[in-house]
Amino acid sequence: MGGTETKAVLVDASGAVLAQRRGTTPPPSLDTVEQVLDLACSLVTELSSRVAPTAVGLVVPGIVDESRGVAVFSANLGWSDVPFASLLGARLGMPVAFGHDVRAGALAEQQLGAARDADDAVFLPVGTGISAAYVQAGRLHAGGGYAGEIGQVPVGGARLETVASAAAISRSYQERTGIPVAGSADVAQRVAAGDPVATAVWDEAVDALGSALIWITALLAPEVVVVGGGLSQAGPMLFDPLTRRLDADWNLARAPRIVPAALGDRAGSLGAALLAAELVNHNHGEEGE
Amino acid sequence: MGGTETKAVLVDASGAVLAQRRGTTPPPSLDTVEQVLDLACSLVTELSSRVAPTAVGLVVPGIVDESRGVAVFSANLGWSDVPFASLLGARLGMPVAFGHDVRAGALAEQQLGAARDADDAVFLPVGTGISAAYVQAGRLHAGGGYAGEIGQVPVGGARLETVASAAAISRSYQERTGIPVAGSADVAQRVAAGDPVATAVWDEAVDALGSALIWITALLAPEVVVVGGGLSQAGPMLFDPLTRRLDADWNLARAPRIVPAALGDRAGSLGAALLAAELVNHNHGEEGE
Known part of the structure; x- marks a missing residue:
């Protein structure tokens, strides 16, 4: 999710892109968080028509605390202390990894780019x-x-x-x-x-x-x-x-x-997918212990 | 081991210092590595009179590759590509952790300082x-x-x-x-x-x-x-x-x-001890797997 545009990709376990969608990021308002969740859900639904994803990754700009799954602050998007990981997880009923757009882009460029x-x-x-x-x-x-x-x-x-x-x-x-x-x-x-x-x-x-x-x-x-x-x-x-x-x-x-x-302007969305894959693998690892 | 002086500490599992020694770092020469090993061994022997250590840590300045246990380069000490971890380990017959003086000092200040x-x-x-x-x-x-x-x-x-x-x-x-x-x-x-x-x-x-x-x-x-x-x-x-x-x-x-x-000028030697403790704990962990 960028300041103006939101990009979404569906990837397989190898990181190959199976489908992608774009949407317009809602401008700051009293219910930005609800609108962002609506947009994320609709993009996930559009991408899920043929293959059901096992996890979702969402990344945003600003100050992000990955360890708590919280968007601490964004001046451009107008929010503070939003627990996106749990909010979107509850909406979608599947594991949600939450991260920072630039750090997710770094992960994607190092793993795939x-x-x-x-x-x-x-x-x-x-x-x-x-x-x-x-x-x-x-x-x-x-x-x-x-x-x-x-x-x-x-x-x-x-x-x-x-x-x-x-x-x-x-x-x-x-x-x-x-x-x-x-x-x-x-x-x-x-x-x-x-x-x-x-x-x-x-x-x-x-x-x-x-x-x-x-x-x-x-x-x-x-x-x-x-x-x-x-x-x-x-x-x-x-x-x-x-x-x-x-x-x-x-x-x-x-x-x-x-x-x-x-990876161009897909680095962030690919990084979000990598964070989601990591979350799934980590959960599997814990179950196996 | 610093450019002019070498400090050694014996610590227990809590990081408390039981004894310490100082020595003069040998100046660069054709057999600096042998002299450094001699000095390290004699300091370990002096410190082992009452309590036998289970591992030793050695840290030096310059370019150090911790992962390989190798001193890559030091202009002041006049060496390159010395596998100190294995050389000192063979001399002492015990596990040796090898590291970098400043990074070891950082570890000590974060863990103990x-x-x-x-x-x-x-x-x-x-x-x-x-x-x-x-x-x-x-x-x-x-x-x-x-x-x-x-x-x-x-x-x-x-x-x-x-x-x-x-x-x-x-x-x-x-x-x-x-x-x-x-x-x-x-x-x-x-x-x-x-x-x-x-x-x-x-x-x-x-x-x-x-x-x-x-x-x-x-x-x-x-x-x-x-x-x-x-x-x-x-x-x-x-x-x-x-x-x-x-x-x-x-x-x-x-x-x-x-x-x-x-921690003053003991940060490096305390950090070396922490690296040694980490090595022992890590080996125990691997044996337990």
Whole structure:
């Protein structure tokens, strides 16, 4: 469940997608939680017409406490302390895993996507905002729900996501030139065409992302950093300077590979399915003990 | 085992110290590994006079791969790819746990020291150098041996540990004034006495440490950051501005408490003992399966 759109997938035990649906996330209102539950139930029903799922995973943005199955807070979706795991479980009558959108995306990229050959990885979606999630051999690090909010870190006088997010890149270009652009991809095209303002905006963003990458590398030493979100589609214009920055400023061994996400905007829903599968396997394991 | 001194403790199952010894770490030479093994064996023998230990833990600086029991590299101690766990185990005829000095210190501070009331913590020793180790409910994060080398991160044109380590603080003061100082504590006294150069050096160090704290908080959201090493003895002169910096620049929930280490220079040896205890418990667990 994203801020504007909700994606749902039905997967088999191997992670293969059997069917998918999309819906519009209800805007914040007095009964957002009811509407979200209604949407989740209707998507599950639509996906269950031919194969009955054995478990459901739901992931949302904001502060999420996976261990309690609670959505602690979301400014965009307008809720606090919602026990989604038990609410949706009661509605559907089946096990429900509840998690965080970016951490679920990290799990999916490590298990099924761009980092599937690595033991540990950081997933770094750069879109409207910027955050980071660390996953090690299928184990997510949540920090009680608060880990990964790197978009809020001050970098050279501004917060990281006001300089380096895809949204910030198009906003900065428009502010400096008065020329409206469709998004960061539009700015990237202007960089390729030699536009000096676009180049300055782009370089500032890449420089700030480079600082984030160096801190991530120093603290966690992941094997791979998977860059996701809208900006990850910029190709070599993004990945070449980031790799050069790491080569220049990080002379210790084991710098991570910096790679684009493989699962696109399905990372979150695939991660939700993985959390559901984990829940089922865990329950089976406990029954067997 | 540190770069100059080696500390050894004998502990019981509760972590209480029954006896301790210190020795001089052998300087790098052609047979450093043999000398290190000799020293470890003699310290174990000295400590075993009244109570025979059931396992030994050895921790060293540098790049350490705990999972293989191998010291991958140490510039100061002059070795690479030494399988210390099996070498010392063969000498002593008992189980040997092998680990990394800072990560072992983190484990000890979380299990027995300043973070024992917290589930997860970052240990940040600030002495000759600066590094960081993350521990979550007794589980260390090693990143294949490469995690935590934050002293090497560029911060405002210089590497973190060339600005903010205890060694850097005394070195910078001496370079700017020509006045020799005994260490960072000496510079701290001059700050308290109103020396403007000492104050500038101190503020630059605290500012750089503050940046490190914000990245640590954003990425990992630990409950506690335990500052160790020589600089941790500076008291409120260090901890007050660090806490103010987090308050000012980190407006998201769950900023960590910043506290001084409780175990002093025994954190590493206590951590080694905890690793040894873990090894014994783990072996018992496997036998029972």
